[in-house]
Amino acid sequence: MADETTPAVENVSVTIDGMTLAVPKGTRLLDACAQAGVDVPHYCYHPGLSAPAQCRMCLVEVEKSPKLVPACVGTVADGMVVNTESEAALKAREGVLEFYLVNHPLDCPVCDQSGECKLQDYVAAEGPAMGRTKEPKRVLGRDDFGGDVLFYADRCVMCTRCVRFMREVAQDERLTVVQRGHRAVIDTFFDEGLTGNLWADNIVDICPVGALVSKDFLHKARAWDLDRTPSICPNCTQGCNVRLETRDNQVMRIKPRPNPEVNSHWMCDFGRLNYGWINREDRVEAPLVRDAGGRHVPMSWSDALLRLADALRGHAGGAAAVVSPFAANEDIGALRRVMEAVGGGGGVFRCEQGEEVVLPGHPTLALRTDRAANVAGAELFGFDRAGGADGKGGLEAAAAHTGVLFVLGDELADAPADFGANASLFVYVGQHLSPAARNAHYVLPSTTFAEMEGTFTNVQRRVQRFWPALRAPGMARPAWQILGVLLAGIGDAGAPGTAADAFAGLAAVRPEFGMLSWGDLGAHGAALPEAVGQAGD
Amino acid sequence: MAYPYRHDSEVRLLSEQFGNPRARTLEGWLELGGYQALKKALGMDRAAVVNVVKESGLRGRGGAGFPTGMKWSFMPKKEPGKPHFLICNADESEPGTFKDRELMRWTPHALIEGCLVGAYAIHAEHAYIYIRGEFFEAAQIMARAIEEAYAAGYIGKNIFGSGIDLDLTLHIGAGAYICGEETGLLNSLEGRRGEPRVKPPYPAIAGAFRYPTAVNNVESLIAAAQVVQNGAEWYRQWGTEKSVGTKLFCVSGHVKRPGNYEVPLGFNFKEFIYDICGGTPSGKAIKAVIPGGSSVPILTADELDIGMDYESMAAAGTMLGCGSVIVMDEGTNVVRQVRRMVDFYAHESCGQCTPCREGTAWSAKILRRIELGRGTPDDLETLLDISDKMTGKTICVLSDAAAAPIVSSIQKFRGDYLALMEAGDFALAGAR
Numbered sequence: 021m022a023d024e025t026t027p028a029v030e031n032v033s034v035t036i037d038g039m040t041l042a043v044p045k046g047t048r049l050l051d052a053c054a055q056a057g058v059d060v061p062h063y064c065y066h067p068g069l070s071a072p073a074q075c076r077m078c079l080v081e082v083e084k085s086p087k088l089v090p091a092c093v094g095t096v097a098d099g100m101v102v103n104t105e106s107e108a109a110l111k112a113r114e115g116v117l118e119f120y121l122v123n124h125p126l127d128c129p130v131c132d133q134s135g136e137c138k139l140q141d142y143v144a145a146e147g148p149a150m151g152r153t154k155e156p157k158r159v160l161g162r163d164d165f166g167g168d169v170l171f172y173a174d175r176c177v178m179c180t181r182c183v184r185f186m187r188e189v190a191q192d193e194r195l196t197v198v199q200r201g202h203r204a205v206i207d208t209f210f211d212e213g214l215t216g217n218l219w220a221d222n223i224v225d226i227c228p229v230g231a232l233v234s235k236d237f238l239h240k241a242r243a244w245d246l247d248r249t250p251s252i253c254p255n256c257t258q259g260c261n262v263r264l265e266t267r268d269n270q271v272m273r274i275k276p277r278p279n280p281e282v283n284s285h286w287m288c289d290f291g292r293l294n295y296g297w298i299n300r301e302d303r304v305e306a307p308l309v310r311d312a313g314g315r316h317v318p319m320s321w322s323d324a325l326l327r328l329a330d331a332l333r334g335h336a337g338g339a340a341a342v343v344s345p346f347a348a349n350e351d352i353g354a355l356r357r358v359m360e361a362v363g364g365g366g367g368v369f370r371c372e373q374g375e376e377v378v379l380p381g382h383p384t385l386a387l388r389t390d391r392a393a394n395v396a397g398a399e400l401f402g403f404d405r406a407g408g409a410d411g412k413g414g415l416e417a418a419a420a421h422t423g424v425l426f427v428l429g430d431e432l433a434d435a436p437a438d439f440g441a442n443a444s445l446f447v448y449v450g451q452h453l454s455p456a457a458r459n460a461h462y463v464l465p466s467t468t469f470a471e472m473e474g475t476f477t478n479v480q481r482r483v484q485r486f487w488p489a490l491r492a493p494g495m496a497r498p499a500w501q502i503l504g505v506l507l508a509g510i511g512d513a514g515a516p517g518t519a520a521d522a523f524a525g526l527a528a529v530r531p532e533f534g535m536l537s538w539g540d541l542g543a544h545g546a547a548l549p550e551a552v553g554q555a556g557d
Numbered sequence: 558m559a560y561p562y563r564h565d566s567e568v569r570l571l572s573e574q575f576g577n578p579r580a581r582t583l584e585g586w587l588e589l590g591g592y593q594a595l596k597k598a599l600g601m602d603r604a605a606v607v608n609v610v611k612e613s614g615l616r617g618r619g620g621a622g623f624p625t626g627m628k629w630s631f632m633p634k635k636e637p638g639k640p641h642f643l644i645c646n647a648d649e650s651e652p653g654t655f656k657d658r659e660l661m662r663w664t665p666h667a668l669i670e671g672c673l674v675g676a677y678a679i680h681a682e683h684a685y686i687y688i689r690g691e692f693f694e695a696a697q698i699m700a701r702a703i704e705e706a707y708a709a710g711y712i713g714k715n716i717f718g719s720g721i722d723l724d725l726t727l728h729i730g731a732g733a734y735i736c737g738e739e740t741g742l743l744n745s746l747e748g749r750r751g752e753p754r755v756k757p758p759y760p761a762i763a764g765a766f767r768y769p770t771a772v773n774n775v776e777s778l779i780a781a782a783q784v785v786q787n788g789a790e791w792y793r794q795w796g797t798e799k800s801v802g803t804k805l806f807c808v809s810g811h812v813k814r815p816g817n818y819e820v821p822l823g824f825n826f827k828e829f830i831y832d833i834c835g836g837t838p839s840g841k842a843i844k845a846v847i848p849g850g851s852s853v854p855i856l857t858a859d860e861l862d863i864g865m866d867y868e869s870m871a872a873a874g875t876m877l878g879c880g881s882v883i884v885m886d887e888g889t890n891v892v893r894q895v896r897r898m899v900d901f902y903a904h905e906s907c908g909q910c911t912p913c914r915e916g917t918a919w920s921a922k923i924l925r926r927i928e929l930g931r932g933t934p935d936d937l938e939t940l941l942d943i944s945d946k947m948t949g950k951t952i953c954v955l956s957d958a959a960a961a962p963i964v965s966s967i968q969k970f971r972g973d974y975l976a977l978m979e980a981g982d983f984a985l986a987g988a989r
Binding site for chain 1: 733735750755903904905906907908909910911912914915916917918919922923926939943945946947949950951952
C-alpha cells in the first residue's frame with residue numbers, strides 16, 4: 021500500500037464566493053478563484069515568478085482560518101469555503117490600496133502606464149473614495165536603470181517582481197531592494213545598471229504600475245489609444261508570441277503574449293525594439309510594369325497579372341528565385357508552386373545571423389542565431405541558404421540566371437546595379453524599390469507580415485499565425501494572394517480567397533502541412549508533424 | 558563588583574552570577590559546577606532530553622511564550638544526510654529589553670551549554686548564536702568563551718568521550734530589529750536580506766539553509782539546560798501552573814532602581830514595581846506601564862495589581878512579551894512616547910508587506926503632527942483605522958507590534974492626545 025506508483029491527482033471540492041467547484045488538490049487559491057471566475061487583485065504574484073506574498077492585496081477570507089489568507093501562496097483543501105468579497109477581505113484590500121496612495125504621486129496624466137495600470141484599476145474598483153493623508157509625500161525622483169529602462173521611484177509599489185525576474189529568470193542579479201521600511205527602493209548595483217542584459221525590458225512588462233517604463237515608448241502613446249493585434253515576433257526564428265501595439269498605422273511597441281510552449285511570458289529586447297523597419301514609409305504602392313521604352317508604368321492588378329500570366333504561360337525553362345526569410349509560409353509556398361508551374365528551379369534565401377543568447381531561467385527561449393522568423397519555412401519549401409552572416413551576398417547564381425527570375429520580399433539592397441539584367445523575365449514581389457529592384461520587368465507591391473494574415477514556422481517546427489495589425493499602403497497585397505492569382509492565371513488552380521485557402525494550398529508542396537488544419541493553429545500555433553516518406557528533405 | 562541592584566524577593570536561577578567576572582571564564586564556570594548539564598544530557602537519550610524540557614513546562618522567553626520542549630518535539634525524524642540546526646536567537650532588540658545581553662556578558666558558558674544541550678536534543682550537529690550587531694562587548698565575551706570551550710573539548714569532536722560531535726558558531730548581526738524575528742534571522746544568517754519568510758513552512762520543517770531548525774531565545778536555552786540538570790519537578794516549584802519557573806524582567810523608565818530582576822512567574826506586578834524597583838524616583842504617581850516590551854499594549858496605574866505571568870497579562874489585555882517593563886510617571890507625555898516607539902517600528906520595518914511598510918511610516922507622521930499640536934480629533938479615528946488595517950495582515954507581527962501601543966494609548970490616554978490638540982502650537986511647552 022505504501023509504495024503505490026504515481027497516485028492520480030486527487031480533486032477537492034472548494035466553495036469560492038458561493039460557487040462550489042472541484043479543483044486538483046494543492047491548487048493555488050488564486051488559480052482556484054480564477055477558475056471560479058473570480059479575479060483576485062494582486063501585485064507581487066506573477067505566474068512566471070516565485071510568490072513572496074508581500075503585497076498583501078490578495079488576502080481572502082477562508083472559513084475557520086483565524087487570519088485572512090494570501091491567495092497567492094495558500095492552497096485549496098477539501099471543503100474549504102473561500103470568500104473574496106467578505107467585509108474583512110474588502111476592508112483589508114481597501115486598506116492596502118490606501119497605503120499605496122500615501123506616497124504615490126498620482127501623476128497618472130503624465131504616466132505611461134495610465135490606462136493599463138493595476139493601481140489605477142484596483143483603486144478605481146475598490147479603493148477609498150477620498151484620501152486621508154495630510155502629510156507631505158516622500159519624493160524620490162527618477163533614475164535611469166540603463167538599457168531601455170527608466171525607473172520612477174515614487175510610483176513603485178515595491179512588489180519586487182523586477183528584482184525576482186532578474187534573479188530567477190534572467191539569472192543576472194542587477195537589481196535589488198536597498199534600504200528598508202518606507203525608505204526601501206529598487207536600485208541597480210553599479211553604474212552600468214541593466215545595460216547589456218538582453219531581457220531587461222521584461223521588467224517593464226511585469227511592473228504592475230508605471231515605475232518601470234520603456235525609454236523607447238516614453239510619452240509616445242497613451243495605452244487607450246493603442247490597437248493590439250496578436251502576432252509573431254519577426255526578428256528571429258524563436259517565434260515569440262507577441263502583440264503588435266499600433267496607433268495611426270504605426271507600430272508603437274511590441275509586447276510579449278504568453279505562450280508556455282514558446283516564450284512563456286517573456287521576449288528579448290532585440291526582438292521587442294527592432295520594429296522600425298515595419299514602419300518604413302518608402303514603399304512600392306502600385307504594380308509597376310516595364311514598358312517597351314524601359315519605363316515603369318503603374319498598372320491595375322488585373323492588367324499587371326494578366327500580362328505577367330501571358331508572359332509565363334507555356335514557359336517551361338525553369339526559374340531561379342531569391343526569397344526573404346521574413347515572408348510567410350503561404351508566400352513562399354505560393355512562389356514554389358508558381359516556379360513548379362514554369363518548370364521548377366532552385367532558389368536561395370539570405371539571413372542575417374548573430375550570437376545565440378539563451379534566457380537562463382527558461383532555456384527553451386533564446387534570441388536565435390538566425391535573425392528572421394521564417395528560416396524554417398524557407399527551407400521546408402526547398403530554398404537554400406546563401407550569402408554571409410550579415411545577410412548580404414550569395415546572389416551570384418540568381419544574377420547569372422538567364423530564364424525567369426523571381427525575387428520575393430528580399431530588398432536586394434546590396435545587389436549589384438545590373439542585377440537581373442541576364443534574366444529573360446525578372447519579377448520582383450516586395451516592399452521597397454531598391455536600385456536592383458528597379459531592373460525588374462514586373463514590380464508587384466506586397467505587404468509585410470504586419471499587414472496580412474499568414475503563418476511562420478519557427479525553429480521548433482511550430483507553425484504560428486499572425487494577424488493584420490496595419491493597413492497596407494496603396495495597392496500592396498499579401499504575396500500569397502498575388503502569386504495565387506498568378507498561378508490561377510497560368511495553370512488551372514483556383515486563386516486563394518483567404519489566408520486559410522493559401523495555407524491549405526501548402527500541402528501541394530509539403531504534404532505535412534496537410535496534417536495541420538487552419539483551425540488547429542489557433543492563437544498559439546501547432547507543431548508541424550514530420551512528413552511520412554519524405555526522407556532526405 | 559556587585560550587580561547594581563538586587564532584591565531579596567528575587568529567585569536567581571539564571572542571574573546569580575551577574576556581577577561576578579569570574580563566572581565569565583571557563584575555569585570560574587567549572588568551579589561553579591558548569592557543563593554538568595551538558596554531561597548529563599549527553600548521557601541521556603535525545604528524546605528524554607526533549608521530554609524533560611516538555612514536562613517542565615518551560616515556555617520560550619523571547620516573547621511569544623511557546624513551550625520550548627514542544628518546539629523541539631516538532632522537529633522531524635532525523636534522516637541521514639539531512640542536517641538539523643539549532644539557532645540561538647540573541648538578537649535582543651525589543652526597546653526596553655536587556656536581559657539576554659546580561660546573560661551573555663556574565664554567563665557566556667551557560668549559553669554555550671544551553672545551545673549544546675538543545676542541539677543534542679534535536680539531532681543538530683551545528684548550532685549558531687545569532688547575536689545582535691550592536692552587542693560588541695557581549696559578542697567579544699561570547700567569542701572568547703566559545704574559544705575556551707573549544708580548546709577544552711566542551712565543543713567540537715567527541716565531547717566527554719560520548720562520540721557526539723557538536724559545533725557552535727557565533728554570528729554577529731548587522732543591526733536590524735527585524736532579524737530578531739526567527740525567519741528574518743534565518744534569512745540574515747544565510748546572507749540574504751533580513752526579511753521574514755512566509756509561513757508555512759515553519760523552521761522545524763524548512764529553516765536554516767532549508768533544513769529542519771529550532772530557534773530558541775538565550776534565556777530559554779539557559780533555563781532548558783538547568784531543567785535538564787535538575788529535572789522537571791525542580792523547575793515546577795516556581796511560577797504558576799501554566800507559567801512555570803523564573804523569568805528575568807528588565808526594568809527601565811521612572812523607577813528608583815532600574816535593572817534586571819529575576820522573579821518567579823506570577824509575581825505581583827504592583828509589588829514588583831513599587832517594592833523591588835522602588836517606585837518612581839520623583840515620587841509622582843505612575844501614569845503608564847509597558848509590561849513586556851514596546852510592542853505590547855500599555856497598562857494604566859490602576860491595572861497593575863496582576864500576576865507577572867503569560868495568562869494574567871493576557872487577561873489584562875496585554876502580553877508578558879520578553880519581560881521588558883517600562884514605567885512612566887505622571888509627567889510623561891504618552892503621545893510623545895508612543896510616537897517614539899512608532900518611529901522605531903517605521904525605521905525597522907523590513908518593507909516587504911505594504912500595510913507595515915506604509916502603515917508604520919504614515920502613523921509615525923500623524924503622531925508627529927499631533928505631538929506638534931497640529932492634530933485634529935479625526936486623526937485619532939484615522940490612526941485607529943490604520944492600526945486595524947495593519948493588524949494580522951502581514952507576514953510577521955512587526956506591523957501588529959507597531960499598532961498595539963497606538964491603539965492602547967488612544968483607548969487609555971485619549972486625554973493626552975486631545976490636550977495636545979487643544980494646546981495647538983504650544984503643545985510641547987513643558988512636556989517631556
